Amino acid sequence: MHDQNVDPAPPRRRGLVVLLGVAGAALAVAVGLSIGLAMPVLTAPSDDSSDxxxxxxxxxxxxxxxxxxxxxxxxxxxxxxxxxxxxxxxTQQAQIGTMRAWLKQWNVPPTGTGPRMAWMRDGGMSHDADMADQPAEDAPMPGMATEAEMARLGTLSGAQFDALFCDLMIRHHAGGIEMVDAVLRTDPEDEVRELAEAIKVGQQSEINALTQLKSRLSEQ
Incomplete structure (x- = not known):
């Protein structure tokens, strides 16, 4: 008479089933991780993208x-x-670090071979008319101070410095917001959108503060 409680599968067979199950689960995890790691590369913005x-x-x-x-x-x-x-x-140095990390993650060089601001021209910015007569490598960036303005700022101190600093930074921030608005119109990657929106909020707040400060300085 046979014992009905005896496991019909020999121990070695059961061990093989368990081993194959563990190996299959490990393979599934490995494949999932590989896909997850590959996705940022496969979906990364191209070198000529607005991002x-x-x-x-x-x-x-x-x-x-x-x-x-x-x-x-x-x-x-x-x-x-x-x-x-x-x-x-x-704040802006930290944001530079974030953007440089993106470029590394996207496997693109930190500088491009094409003209600066080409992604804004393609977006039909009003800025285009001013850029049309500029050599590609000298295309102006919205709001940037000229070399002469930066040199002059470096020679000033006290109230004179404060006044010029407010003027240049207000213009600089306004140009930065123009760039943000341009990239937001292109349906950028989520991380780009989030940072761009944060830049806009922060710089608009600073423009307001600098404008008020400039008004007080003019009354002194």
Missing amino acids: VGFARDMSTHHAQAVEMSMLGVRQAGLEEVRRMALDMGL
């Missing part, structure tokens, strides 16, 4: 604001200007 152009050009745009801000920390007359300058510089 990549924005990341490159806004990094350059931000770099000048950081330079102006560091001058403000050292040369501003009012403590309020120094505090604002420090906050702007730290």
